[in-house]
Amino acid sequence: MKSLQLTEFGKPLQWKELEKPVPKGNQVLLKVDACGVCHSDLHIWEGYYELGDDERMYIAERGVNLPMTMGHEVVGTVESTGSDVKGIEPGETRLVYPWIGCGTCKYCRTDRMQMCLTPSSLGVFSDGGYSDYIMVPHEQYLVDINGLKPENACSYACAGLTAYSALKKTIPLEEDETLVIIGAGGLGMMAMQVVGELTRANVIVIDVDDKKLATAEEIGDFSTINSMNEDPVKAVMAQTNEQGAAAVIDFVNNTTTAASAFNMLRKNGVMVMVGLFGGKLTFSNPVTTLKNLTIRGSYTGSLAELRELIDIVRDKKLKSIPVQTYSLDKADELLQKVKDGDIVGRAVVKP
Ligand SMILES: [Zn+2]
Ligand SMILES: [Zn+2]
Structure with a gap:
């Protein structure tokens, strides 16, 4: 598979040819259909947050290890599933909930994974959707978007949520x-x-x-x-x-x-x-x-909130915000545009 990876903070993303992983247990491998370019990708790419008074918080000190594939607003088509996966079949389209936690702390046990103290969020702490494939650790993180277009639905995983x-x-x-x-x-x-x-x-x-x-x-x-x-x-x-x-x-x-x-x-x-x-x-x-x-x-939201939001969007037929779709090759350029505030609505990349 081909992934556009962050190999050094502040430097252009690099194409990497990687072996396509095989899902085990509850893992699900999806072929990426659309991935939103988020303002927080810009911070990960740059490697820091501005804290004011010339202080910075460095991403590397927050447990982000490079190389890493960014992209946390992903809609994909199920390619293959691990042997324990139930209720989802290859060929189905799903939105990925990326704010995955440790699974055992008090927040993770009560559907507040986005508040986990040791998160492994996709596209932030582990590989995300700037790629042709993405591995999701469990089928529970996949949300049905039945009827919505991938490029319109992907941004609900972060911006919308x-x-x-x-x-x-x-x-x-x-x-x-x-x-x-x-x-x-x-x-x-x-x-x-x-x-x-x-x-x-x-x-x-x-x-x-x-x-x-x-x-x-x-x-x-x-x-x-x-x-x-x-x-x-x-x-x-x-x-x-x-x-x-x-x-x-x-x-x-x-x-x-x-x-x-x-x-x-x-x-x-x-x-x-x-x-x-x-x-x-x-x-x-x-x-x-x-x-x-x-x-x-307020940092992202819960899996239950993402499901609620998708239900509202579907049932009330809410209009999508303006979306501009680009090839994944354009990711560096788009991050610069995000930085300059030149995007109206959302930029979405397709591999
Ligand atoms: Zn985001
Ligand atoms: Zn946790």
């Missing part, structure tokens, strides 16, 4: 309350696509790019704020009778957006930090106490 799980951390919200979505990139668009299925709250979308905000207005009945043109905190206050937002999801989560998110929270507000753009948040301790605020992170 991350957005969905972040939204779930803000509900219930009532009709007269405001939810702010910061960032109208791939994740923000996924959130906009599904938010109406979870709450009737008023939704405000903030971004710095008018093109992305225009796309947001096509997706749903959202008001938009371009934070390059106006102070987003003042704009949110003006739109909420000076009350502020009951919840803010920050899909950018850099020093600037996180400070805005904090400052636009209403009493009892919830701030969900999702983006990995880097930076630091400085906030007032007494304000947090007096306003009874919740500030929390």
Whole structure:
């Protein structure tokens, strides 16, 4: 099989000819149909996260060993299965849940594998979908997408799931309350696509790019704020009778957006930090106490949430976010485009 591998952080990916593995036990080998290019691939490729104040967190110190095949948003066709696999046959198309844990810790035992302390996530800690084949350790991680196109479905494994799980951390919200979505990139668009299925709250979308905000207005009945043109905190206050937002999801989560998110929270507000753009948040301790605020992170989501999300997308026939499909050869170029913010919606590669 041919895999496009990360062999050195910050260097172009390398094609490697590897022996096609044979699945054993509960393993399932899939032929990759489509794989999303995610913003977190960019960080893995670069080898670090910006922590603010010129500090960095290095991926190599987090247990990522090279060479490694990136790609954690994968839809594939079952090629062959191990002898213990039940309920799935070669030729079937499945979405891969990549956030696989150790299987034995308290999080893994209670369907919160994405919270595992020793994860082996596909495309992050073990080989993923920038390849013509991917090995999945157990059939339980395969989700039926019955009817959805692979290029539209693949990004639900990370972008969609991350957005969905972040939204779930803000509900219930009532009709007269405001939810702010910061960032109208791939994740923000996924959130906009599904938010109406979870709450009737008023939704405000903030971004710095008018093109992305225009796309947001096509997706749903959202008001938009371009934070390059106006102070987003003042704009949110003006739109909420000076009350502020009951919840803010920050899909950018850099020093600037996180400070805005904090400052636009209403009493009892919830701030969900999702983006990995880097930076630091400085906030007032007494304000947090007096306003009874919740500030929390949100990393991907559970297997059950992925199944819920796919059911919603299928049953409600939700429109896909814009998807641009490329050959896997273009991965390096696409990562650069992701870095430059040049992708509207999602870039997907096919081997
Ligand atoms: Zn991702
Ligand atoms: Zn675990």
